[in-house]
Amino acid sequence: MAVHAIVLAGGAGTRFWPASRNARPKQLLPLVGDETLLAATVSRIAKLVPPERVVIATGAHLLDATRSAVPAVPAENLLAEPAARNTAPAIAWATAVIAARDPEALCMVLPSDHFIAMPAAFEACVEHALEGARRGFLTTLGIRPTRPETGFGYIELGAEQGASLFEAARFVEKPSLAVAEDYVASGKFLWNAGMFFYAARDMLAAVREHLPDVAEKADACARSPASLATVFPTMPSVSIDKGVMEKAKRVAVVPGDFGWSDLGSWQSAWELSPKDDAENVLPDGSVAIDAHGNLVWDHAQSKRTYALVGVSNLVVVETEDAVLIVPRERAQDVRLAVERLKALGSKRI
Amino acid sequence: MAVHAIVLAGGAGTRFWPASRNARPKQLLPLVGDETLLAATVSRIAKLVPPERVVIATGAHLLDATRSAVPAVPAENLLAEPAARNTAPAIAWATAVIAARDPEALCMVLPSDHFIAMPAAFEACVEHALEGARRGFLTTLGIRPTRPETGFGYIELGAEQGASLFEAARFVEKPSLAVAEDYVASGKFLWNAGMFFYAARDMLAAVREHLPDVAEKADACARSPASLATVFPTMPSVSIDKGVMEKAKRVAVVPGDFGWSDLGSWQSAWELSPKDDAENVLPDGSVAIDAHGNLVWDHAQSKRTYALVGVSNLVVVETEDAVLIVPRERAQDVRLAVERLKALGSKRI
Numbered sequence: 001m002a003v004h005a006i007v008l009a010g011g012a013g014t015r016f017w018p019a020s021r022n023a024r025p026k027q028l029l030p031l032v033g034d035e036t037l038l039a040a041t042v043s044r045i046a047k048l049v050p051p052e053r054v055v056i057a058t059g060a061h062l063l064d065a066t067r068s069a070v071p072a073v074p075a076e077n078l079l080a081e082p083a084a085r086n087t088a089p090a091i092a093w094a095t096a097v098i099a100a101r102d103p104e105a106l107c108m109v110l111p112s113d114h115f116i117a118m119p120a121a122f123e124a125c126v127e128h129a130l131e132g133a134r135r136g137f138l139t140t141l142g143i144r145p146t147r148p149e150t151g152f153g154y155i156e157l158g159a160e161q162g163a164s165l166f167e168a169a170r171f172v173e174k175p176s177l178a179v180a181e182d183y184v185a186s187g188k189f190l191w192n193a194g195m196f197f198y199a200a201r202d203m204l205a206a207v208r209e210h211l212p213d214v215a216e217k218a219d220a221c222a223r224s225p226a227s228l229a230t231v232f233p234t235m236p237s238v239s240i241d242k243g244v245m246e247k248a249k250r251v252a253v254v255p256g257d258f259g260w261s262d263l264g265s266w267q268s269a270w271e272l273s274p275k276d277d278a279e280n281v282l283p284d285g286s287v288a289i290d291a292h293g294n295l296v297w298d299h300a301q302s303k304r305t306y307a308l309v310g311v312s313n314l315v316v317v318e319t320e321d322a323v324l325i326v327p328r329e330r331a332q333d334v335r336l337a338v339e340r341l342k343a344l345g346s347k348r349i
Numbered sequence: 350m351a352v353h354a355i356v357l358a359g360g361a362g363t364r365f366w367p368a369s370r371n372a373r374p375k376q377l378l379p380l381v382g383d384e385t386l387l388a389a390t391v392s393r394i395a396k397l398v399p400p401e402r403v404v405i406a407t408g409a410h411l412l413d414a415t416r417s418a419v420p421a422v423p424a425e426n427l428l429a430e431p432a433a434r435n436t437a438p439a440i441a442w443a444t445a446v447i448a449a450r451d452p453e454a455l456c457m458v459l460p461s462d463h464f465i466a467m468p469a470a471f472e473a474c475v476e477h478a479l480e481g482a483r484r485g486f487l488t489t490l491g492i493r494p495t496r497p498e499t500g501f502g503y504i505e506l507g508a509e510q511g512a513s514l515f516e517a518a519r520f521v522e523k524p525s526l527a528v529a530e531d532y533v534a535s536g537k538f539l540w541n542a543g544m545f546f547y548a549a550r551d552m553l554a555a556v557r558e559h560l561p562d563v564a565e566k567a568d569a570c571a572r573s574p575a576s577l578a579t580v581f582p583t584m585p586s587v588s589i590d591k592g593v594m595e596k597a598k599r600v601a602v603v604p605g606d607f608g609w610s611d612l613g614s615w616q617s618a619w620e621l622s623p624k625d626d627a628e629n630v631l632p633d634g635s636v637a638i639d640a641h642g643n644l645v646w647d648h649a650q651s652k653r654t655y656a657l658v659g660v661s662n663l664v665v666v667e668t669e670d671a672v673l674i675v676p677r678e679r680a681q682d683v684r685l686a687v688e689r690l691k692a693l694g695s696k697r698i
Contacts (some may be wrong), residue, residue, distance in 0.1 A: 018656070169425075287693075289685050304668075305697050307367070307686040309675040314660070316674060325665060325674070326658040336638045337656040344636075345429050 001106045001199070003130060006050040008096040008194075009038050009112040010081055014338040014349065015265050015331075018322035019299045021071050021349060023061065027112040028151040029299075032272045033264055036069045038112040044119050045110070048126065055079060055098060056112075057090040082229045088234040088243040090216035092207045099200040100222055106133050107203065107238075109196040111177055125256040129197035137252035138206060138245060139197040140168060141149025142190025144257045148180035151264065153192035153241060156252050168253040171246045190255055191233055192241065193239040206248045211238065212330070226295070234240070265331040266315040270295040282306060293328065322348050350455045350548070352479060354398045355443040357543075358387050358407040358415055358461040359430055363687040363698065364680075366625040367650045367671035372410065376461040376594055377418050378648075380612055381621045382668040385418045387461040393468050394459070397475065404428060404447060405461075405645050406439040431578045436593040438584040440545070441556045441567035448549040450637060455482050456552065458545040458589070464621055466608025474605040478546040480666040486601035487555060487594060489517060491539025493606045497529035500613065502541035502590060504602050520595045539604055541590065542611070543635070555597045560587065614680040615664040619644040631655060640676065671697050 012025050020026045027038040035043065042054055051072040058066045060080040069076060081095055090239075091109055100107045108126065116122045125141055132139030142155045151174060158167030171192065183189035196203075208215040217235050220249065221228045245251055261268055279293040280286075283306055286296060291308035298304065299319040306316075307310040315331055317324040326334060341349050359372050369375045376387040384392065391403055400421040407415045409429040416427060428443055440458055447454045457475065465471045467612055475488055481488035482612040491504045500523060507516030520541065524532065532538035545552075556562040566584050570577045594600055608616055619642075628642040629635075632655055635645060640657035647653065648668040655665075666673040675683060690698050 018654070034604050205590075221399070287686050287689050289682070289689060303670075305367070305671040305690065305695065307671065307673045307675075307690070309673070309682050309686050310679040311674050311676060312665070314674070318672070321652075322654040322656065323665075323667070324656045324658070325663070326656075327660060331657040333658050337636050337658050340636050340638060341654065341656070346654060 001055065001104045001134060002102055003049050003054045003106045003108065004055065004098045004102065004200075005042075005045055006091060006098070006107055006109045007041055007054060007056045007112050008090060008109065010062070010084060010090065011113050012059075012084075014335050016269075017334050017338045017349065018319045018324050019297060020316055021315070024065065025062065025113070026263070028062070028065055031269045032115050037115070038069050039064065041112045041114075042070050042073065044116060044122065045108070045126070047107070047123070050256065051288070052077070052244060054096045056080060057094050059084060062145055063099070071310075081232060083233040084237070085235050086237045087194070087234065087240040088211055088238045089214055089218060089232065091240050092201070092211070092214050093221045093232070093315050095200050095203050095207075096218050096222035099204060103201065105200040106130055107198055107200050108197075109194075111194045113263065114193065114263040115263050115268075117261075117272070119258070121258035122256070125164070125254050125258060126197070128254045129195075131162065131253045132165045132254065133160070133197040133202075134197055134203055137165070137204060137250045138248050139165070139252045139254060140245065141193055141195045141197075141256045142168075143187065143260045144251040144255060145184045146190050148177060148184045149191065150174055150177050150180050152262070154180075154183050154189040154193050157188045157190065157255070158254065163252050164250050168245070168251040171241055173242075190253060191230070193260055194241075195239065196245070202242070202250075206244050206298070210247045211236075211243045214238070214243070228296055265327070266295060266297070266317065266334070267328050267331040268284050269297070270315065270328055280308070295328065350453045350483060351402065351451055351597045352455045352457065353392055353402045353404065353447045353451065353549075354391075354442060355447070355456055355458045356387070356390055356403060356405045356461050356555070357436060357439060357458065358405050359411070359433060359439065360460075360462050361408075362509050363617075363684050366683050366687050366698065367668045368646060368666055373414065374411065374441075374462075376504050377411075377414055380618045381464050381591050384577075386464065386612070387415065387418045387572075389643075390459055390461045391419050391422065391640070393465060393471065394475070395570070396472070398457070401426070404443045406430060406443050408433060430531045430581060432582040434581065434584050435558055436543070436589040437556070437587045438563055438567060438581065440552070440559070441563050441572045442587050444549050444552050444556075444580070445567050445571035448553060452550065454549040455479055456545075456547055456549050458543075460543045462612065463542065464610040464612050464617075466621070468607070471605070472605035474513070474603050474607060475546070476543075477603045478605040480511065481603065482546040482548055482551075484511070485548065485551055486514070486515070486599045487551060487597050488601045489594065490544045490601060490605045491517075491541055492542050492609045493604060494533045494538065494540050494621070497526060498540065499523055499526050499529050499532045503529075503532050503538040504541050506537045506539065506602065506604070507657070510601055515604070517600040519696070520590055520616045539602060543590075544608055545589065545594070551599075552593070555593050559596045560585075560592045562585070563592070601672050613664065615644060615646070615683070616677050616680040618646070619664070619677055629657070631657070644677065
């Protein structure tokens with residue numbers, strides 16, 4: 001049972017504006033380190049899955065940029081969704097494509113825009129999850145929560161099923177703060193990081209059972225690329241979590257603790273980047289005088305000299321056509337700027 | 350007695366870094382409004398002095414940039430100092446050049462890097478000062494102080510000599526704060542703004558009396574441009590205030606109140622620029638959300654979109670090769686960044 005990967009790289013989003021744009025979403029940025037998040041996702045699993053067995057689901061408008069970001073992945077492995085339909089249609093389609101090539105395939109589904117600080121620990125979890133998949137479980141990784149985050153879904157740990165493998169008793173969507181606090185205190189809930197491991201035939205059977213319309217159309221798209229443009233957009237927009245995982249019978253979770261971050265804002269990029277003695281993250285050649293905790297992100301790598309004097313905890317993002325300045329603690333409010341620009345009819349979003 | 354102008358445009362300085370550089374000093378920047386400060390200085394007196402009668406003293410390394418800034422001034426009116434020697438040598442030389450062309454000339458000496466908010470009021474003062482010059486006084490304008498500034502020289506008002514014309518009882522160099530406070534309270538002291546009005550022959554006589562070495566060498570430079578490179582640098586570095594005005598006999602002052610500013614820092618540029626409802630000074634197309642009192646200076650007029658979210662009272666200066674971010678109240682500390690860059694061997698100063 002060869003292992004294949006499905007990398008979900010269709011995401012859009014404004015939280016990293018102005019570096020991220022409609023045509024250059026987060027996964028195509030090197031937010032931590034030198035590689036784009038997408039390339040890092042593919043590199044991270046390279047020992048288990050060679051590029052020829054990596055399938056990337058992305059948006060049609062992102063196809064060229066995605067290809068440039070991961071040139072080792074064969075062009076025929078890039079699946080261009082003609083419309084965004086959430087994760088269930090994309091995963092069903094990609095799984096059908098893989099199953100047509102390799103009916104015995106084991107698949108892992110990975111988001112392309114997350115950060116993992118401890119790749120070896122991640123790999124160990126993946127091995128456990130693949131073992132779950134071999135045993136017929138739709139298996140997910142659950143991140144041990146470090147705070148009562150209300151922006152994530154949670155998975156409740158059930159009965160132990162093997163080494164590091166537990167029944168997934170329940171999938172819960174974004175909870176209230178009080179509920180999230182209870183979850184974290186209980187030690188029985190994990191964050192749902194959107195990673196899934198399964199035998200292709202098990203997932204296809206589960207989709208057929210719980211989302212028969214999606215199963216049929218995904219199969220049509222896999223068999224006949226010509227029908228993609230007309231069929232794919234008719235699928236419902238539904239997540240694999242809600243559409244399949246919550247309903248399927250043999251669902252397992254592997255608890256993991258490998259320095260995962262969803263990189264939710266410039267604040268996270270600052271947290272995860274190497275810093276100087278004054279906690280600044282600055283381009284080479286910068287000058288910081290009485291300046292602490294700042295992030296300067298020079299997207300175009302302009303090699304300009306950044307001089308920060310007496311300013312602290314700022315995020316400064318410079319691109320070829322836009323500049324953002326915001327306090328780190330207000331990094332989420334980038335969306336306000338994007339909304340304003342949208343209202344003004346700006347193309348720079 | 351035709352009126353000629355001597356515009357002093359040799360200044361260097363780091364207070365407007367990174368917009369200002371060794372090769373692009375303050376007077377060559379459009380710090381308030383669309384014109385460079387130098388061009389504004391020449392425009393402001395155009396009713397009284399046509400460009401053909403404007404002589405500009407500048408540094409040899411600034412000659413081309415200066416010519417571009419004031420193309421209406423004839424090339425032969427640009428005097429390039431081979432070395433910086435403070436104001437007395439430059440004024441003596443320029444006055445000798447003008448006197449050779451027009452022995453009856455009245456001269457006005459104007460710094461090129463100041464701002465004047467009320468040009469009509471300025472013009473009225475100039476008329477009074479020129480009348481003083483016609484009557485044989487070395488005449489200066491004195492600015493009514495609005496604060497106990499310790500960075501300026503002061504002039505003490507003496508006996509009235511005519512309409513708006515007073516004897517200059519005393520020139521005082523930068524005083525202590527206590528002394529400056531007394532000066533302001535007394536109502537008898539004015540700021541020395543470095544503007545002088547005189548008959549060319551009176552100034553040349555005064556220089557001959559008080560700085561005979563400068564008089565002789567300035568005369569040599571005016572007569573023989575070939576000797577400039579060898580003679581000019583041998584002059585002492587001395588200001589016209591200390592070298593001549595403090596010692597000369599018939600010295601007068603015209604009190605003025607015409608919205609003068611020496612534009613000492615980015616803080617002054619912000620104060621003097623038109624602001625939006627949130628007290629921001631921003632390039633066109635910028636977006637300010639919960640952002641107040643900021644100055645964004647886009648030197649290269651890049652037409653980029655500046656988005657400020659939740660930041661207040663910042664100065665942001667963007668040039669082709671350097672970026673400065675500093676709180677407005679610390680605008681003077683720009684020099685710290687320049688010193689650091691100098692120590693690092695940066696060429697971007």
